[in-house]
Amino acid sequence: MCQVEEDYKDEALQRTAALSVGQKCMKCKEGCAVVVIRVGDAFCKSCFRDYFVHKFRAMLGKTRLIFPGEKVLLALSGGSTSSSMLCQVQEGLSREASKKLRFSPGIVHIDEGAVCGRSAEERQETLMQLEAIFQASGFPYHIVYLEEVFKLPNSILQSVSSSPTSHGQNYKEAVDDFLQKQREALIDVEQRLTVEDERNVTHSEQIEAKFDQLSTSTAVSEENSATILSETSPSGKWPFTLEQTEAVKELFSSVKTLTAKEELLQTLRHHLILHTARNKEYSKIMMGDSCTRLAVKLLTNISLGRGASLAVDTGFSDNRYGDIMILRPMREYSSKEIAFYNKLFEVPTVFTPALDTKASDKASIHRLTESFVNKLQTDFPSTVSTVYRTSEKLNTACSDINSGVEQTDKCLLCLCIMDTKVEEASAFQATLISEKLSCKQSPDQMPVNKVSEQSCCDNQAEEKGKCCSTNSGACHPPVSNTTTDFLTLLCYSCRLTVKDMVSLSLLPQYVLSEAERRKRRAQVREQIQEFLLPPEDESDENY
Amino acid sequence: LNTVYGLHLGYFTGGAELLFNGTKEQHVKLPSQSEQWDVRQLLVWIKTNLLKERPELFIQGDTVRPGILVLINEADWELMGQLDYKLEDRDNIVFISTLHGG
Ligand SMILES: [Zn+2]
Ligand SMILES: [Zn+2]
Numbered sequence: 001m002c003q004v005e006e007d008y009k010d011e012a013l014q015r016t017a018a019l020s021v022g023q024k025c026m027k028c029k030e031g032c033a034v035v036v037i038r039v040g041d042a043f044c045k046s047c048f049r050d051y052f053v054h055k056f057r058a059m060l061g062k063t064r065l066i067f068p069g070e071k072v073l074l075a076l077s078g079g080s081t082s083s084s085m086l087c088q089v090q091e092g093l094s095r096e097a098s099k100k101l102r103f104s105p106g107i108v109h110i111d112e113g114a115v116c117g118r119s120a121e122e123r124q125e126t127l128m129q130l131e132a133i134f135q136a137s138g139f140p141y142h143i144v145y146l147e148e149v150f151k152l153p154n155s156i157l158q159s160v161s162s163s164p165t166s167h168g169q170n171y172k173e174a175v176d177d178f179l180q181k182q183r184e185a186l187i188d189v190e191q192r193l194t195v196e197d198e199r200n201v202t203h204s205e206q207i208e209a210k211f212d213q214l215s216t217s218t219a220v221s222e223e224n225s226a227t228i229l230s231e232t233s234p235s236g237k238w239p240f241t242l243e244q245t246e247a248v249k250e251l252f253s254s255v256k257t258l259t260a261k262e263e264l265l266q267t268l269r270h271h272l273i274l275h276t277a278r279n280k281e282y283s284k285i286m287m288g289d290s291c292t293r294l295a296v297k298l299l300t301n302i303s304l305g306r307g308a309s310l311a312v313d314t315g316f317s318d319n320r321y322g323d324i325m326i327l328r329p330m331r332e333y334s335s336k337e338i339a340f341y342n343k344l345f346e347v348p349t350v351f352t353p354a355l356d357t358k359a360s361d362k363a364s365i366h367r368l369t370e371s372f373v374n375k376l377q378t379d380f381p382s383t384v385s386t387v388y389r390t391s392e393k394l395n396t397a398c399s400d401i402n403s404g405v406e407q408t409d410k411c412l413l414c415l416c417i418m419d420t421k422v423e424e425a426s427a428f429q430a431t432l433i434s435e436k437l438s439c440k441q442s443p444d445q446m447p448v449n450k451v452s453e454q455s456c457c458d459n460q461a462e463e464k465g466k467c468c469s470t471n472s473g474a475c476h477p478p479v480s481n482t483t484t485d486f487l488t489l490l491c492y493s494c495r496l497t498v499k500d501m502v503s504l505s506l507l508p509q510y511v512l513s514e515a516e517r518r519k520r521r522a523q524v525r526e527q528i529q530e531f532l533l534p535p536e537d538e539s540d541e542n543y
Numbered sequence: 544l545n546t547v548y549g550l551h552l553g554y555f556t557g558g559a560e561l562l563f564n565g566t567k568e569q570h571v572k573l574p575s576q577s578e579q580w581d582v583r584q585l586l587v588w589i590k591t592n593l594l595k596e597r598p599e600l601f602i603q604g605d606t607v608r609p610g611i612l613v614l615i616n617e618a619d620w621e622l623m624g625q626l627d628y629k630l631e632d633r634d635n636i637v638f639i640s641t642l643h644g645g
Contacts, residue, residue, distance in 0.1 A: 033622055034619060340619070
């Protein structure tokens, strides 16, 4: 510990000493430095670009998770990190053959304007700007509106147990296979051309044309963008009703704290992205989470009690959905690197107001953590990457746990593995205890052994303000069975979010009916319990 | 040293521009003073003259809030002496917010 502190002191000293006006680039020693990254590493514009581009390629190369020809959905908010990610993908696809990225990208954007206080006109204007960027990329794109959560099917909450890649082969084989197919196709083309040649067709032109078609990226994008555009163009009719806009607004205004609103929005956003990926047959999703953002997420998760899902929430790959894997290729970039890259290389971004753009630092746990991490990054830049590297270690340790977990053991909302049954002495229990104790003026009235009864803010409570934290009286209105049952289907942090809601009935139908389905299954299981032979292996209980 | 400085100020991404009434960039003239202006003084001037609301979202203490980056003539202000940088006429100062960008 002492060692660590000394290191940081040194770091702070080095920073002030090493940097000076008109400094040369530390890499090429020639160019004039324009940006300082990490501790005192000053790069010129061109070396910074090399460094940035190389990091992206190295990240994908090292992990070997994206197979050639695979359809990958880029989740783009229009913000700096995801815009920068789009730029890296475009760059990667335009490279010379040996270093070229070989997957086939598409774009999804979730319009959250309904809950961010934006009018239809404002939303339309933002979407026009975004569409201009998406169209320029040439990739197919899908614009989805938060209102569309009301159209989601139950199945979105069911993890698919199949392997994430249907290839059933390793990465090396897949690449060889892909190249082999390309070669065969080429030979095929050439053979046909020799026939056509006899009919006086210019040979080279034909080959070029066929080459173009073979290149996965270009061919796919041009075909698709036209059809998808007409499907979701904001200039046309909105794919949702005014009632749905009102319903989603009502849902969010029924959530009392900003922390819970942020969590709920993230959950619904993930469902919409996943749905788009399944519908349009993408097998991977790329999220634009920077190292800084992941550090914020990691610390927020810890504060929210999402300890059990730290690894999947912040790692490079996230396989909670089973069939579709989430990747976070920007996780090694700090927000500063991204901001500089975008500014220096004119990467277009579109600013969309968040739930609370002008909220204060203390408005939510997420905000508070963000401001903490930013202070860290300013004063001790290397600590932030230390935070996210911690998550990397957790990732290797826990990645196997996810496979082979039964459906019912996954949280209804975030699909992470349930942590609530695991330990009696978990943060969850601790919160319950402290909740009860702080509610009662005299702790003796609430024997500790009763804490297993759940939830105090149930949906029947009509006086929103009167719950839990502030008032000492009227704290535990009779808990309805539905709320209690619902909460048992959730992980610890999703419970906190749902407990913050005034009424469960405002949740979209797919959530409620999937909850019903799981409850019925649990009941059936209970009823037939005595007729079942004791299972030898827990994981075989798939009936 | 009685020159009036004309500066170009830019605000980028993450809502930094919202703090300046939605302005993305503007030219400003700093009043002349006996000594040369530095960035520390510029921030104070911005706070009193340009920030319409919630100045704490932009400035904390005598410097920018953590998470807001400063570029002086297209270069990281860390290379330019940060708050001590002496402003020249027609300098280009850009503030980039890295807060809640996606
Ligand atoms: Zn260089
Ligand atoms: Zn959950």
